[in-house]
Amino acid sequence: MTVSIAEKSEKYDLRVPRYTSYPTSPHFLETDTDQDYRDWLKNLDPKVGVSLYIHIPFCDEMCSFCGCYTKIVKRYDPITDYLKYVHREIELLAEALPARMTAKHVHWGGGSPTMLKAEDWKSIIEKLKSLFDIDDSSELAVELDPRTATEDYVKAIAEAGINRASIGVQDFHEEVQVAINRIQPFGVTKDVVGWLKKYGITSINFDLLYGLPFQSTERVLDMVDKAVSLEPKRFAVFGYAHVPWMKSHMKLIPEEALPNAKERWEQMEAAASRLEEHGFVKIGLDHYARPDDEMTRAMKEERLHRNFQGYTVDNNPVMLPLGASSIGQTPDGYVANVQPLRDYKRMIDNGQLPVGRTRSLTEEDILRRAVIEQIMCNMKVDLPKLCREHGFDEDFFASEEEKLQVLIEDDICTLSNGVLTLPEEGRPLMRMVAATFDTYLQKGQKKHSRAV
Ligand code: SF4
Known part of the structure; x- marks a missing residue:
């Protein structure tokens, strides 16, 4: 009996970010x-x-x-x-x-x-x-x-x-x-x-x-x-x-x-x-x-x-x-405006840009972001090539490649010579594949919505 991707996916914690x-x-x-x-x-x-x-x-x-x-x-x-x-x-x-x-x-x-x-x-x-x-x-x-x-x-x-x-x-x-x-x-x-x-x-x-x-x-x-x-x-x-x-x-x-x-x-x-x-x-x-x-x-x-x-x-x-709670980005990092409204107004009254949170980007963040974006947009990423382009060793993602094995066994993605590819059946679970490259994600956290 063929086991569908939907059934296989039941063993995963599907609460992963949307990676915007x-x-x-x-x-x-x-x-x-x-x-x-x-x-x-x-x-x-x-x-x-x-x-x-x-x-x-x-x-x-x-x-x-x-x-x-x-x-x-x-x-x-x-x-x-x-x-x-x-x-x-x-x-x-x-x-x-x-x-x-x-x-x-x-x-x-x-x-x-x-x-x-x-x-x-x-x-x-x-x-x-x-x-x-x-x-x-x-x-x-x-x-x-x-x-x-x-x-x-x-x-x-x-x-x-x-x-x-x-x-x-x-x-x-x-x-x-x-x-x-x-x-x-x-x-x-x-x-x-x-x-x-x-x-x-x-x-x-x-x-x-x-x-x-x-x-x-x-x-x-x-x-x-x-x-x-x-x-x-x-x-x-x-x-x-x-x-x-x-x-x-x-x-x-x-x-x-x-x-x-x-x-x-x-x-x-x-x-x-x-x-x-x-x-x-x-x-x-x-x-x-x-x-x-x-x-x-x-x-x-x-x-x-x-x-x-x-x-x-x-x-x-x-x-x-x-605007209050608005989020944006520059090449140096991400920025989120404050909420609630009273804080937003107070900062503007003080002549400040109403920033509440920021995240500056390391070189590694930028590389991982590129990998995740290519998974989410192209369903394909050449890991060694991207590492080279960003000045990292070609085998920088060796441990992630190991972690991918369980997804590969479930036909959610394939890996050949460092080229990670998602077949059509893997599309609904691309957030899971992307999450493999997310070093900030804590296992089991409930902050995110289900992948499906
Ligand atoms: S979905 Fe939310 S933001 Fe959109 S109209 Fe309804 S309450 Fe407003």
Whole structure:
């Protein structure tokens, strides 16, 4: 009898990081000074430019599955106040840079960036344009909550310059939506997609979830079919991470209605197969794109990258954070802004960049990060070659190669002359393979979500 990868994987502790950075965020170190970050900013090459990530930590209702840093507000005053600080932070950041820089990618995440009023979009983009070079070829992307968007609103953000939208869909079935406290009928999503296209925002990504309460394989397939009918360019399909010990609102999720590990695996595989039947190409762990999409081309040409937003074609090594709890990176290290909001505001009032944690990178971190990124993006890495390129001995990963044997025996990966390759069956477990190269990961820790 053939034993499937799903069955074989049961013996592993699947709680491993998603590797949107290395070292991963739990290993960033608390700091009470912004000096290191300021030094890193001074080291930036003005010719390379920057990407920016702006966090809007507000929503008007808490979705029970939410894993983000956000605050529920019923009035707009706190958002107006917060934006005043973000404007000031943009100024502080621009002053700390070695020169006026180009920003080719600006990404708004949350929370719900679409809590912002239309006039506030205009004013924040004008502020950015006054201090950074941003033109029509720049990508201005927003995570959009369809429940709060109207046609006038979509028109306004398009006029302000937004040209890419990522839409949280989760699942279209009402029973699932009630259980996760996110009522978003199919018609609402359909209307918003229509308006986005009407006003020229045609680069649309959908985020779908499996592993939610009351989801079944049939419902996941129905969700995929309905989502595909709206013709987005890309999908991200994530497994719901149930961590009520970290996010207390998840206690509202009926645990008895959550799919078990086997059902989660089936849902994940069903979504993947159905998206492929619809003509989408698998990208890395959990993304899907049309064959002619830039992300598909980047994957085929091995120039796909991984950053805090997941998979990206953005090859800029500099992603600067703006807003409370926002995370970014420079060639020297990672930086995470402070939370809660009162600390964020206090630091900006003091004229400080609101840095809460940093992680400078050693040469070994940079090598290990490159290995992990290639596993996550290319499903293949030539270990001796990468070691040589980074100035390490070719056999630097001898002990990791030994540790890989158990995964090799389970057909999750292969190793030949130092070239580590993941077959298609190993794709869902690529985080496990990547974790072999993570020297910071403590065995058995519960800080991370399951790999599937
Ligand atoms: S809208 Fe998004 S960020 Fe806000 S609570 Fe729901 S899932 Fe979380």
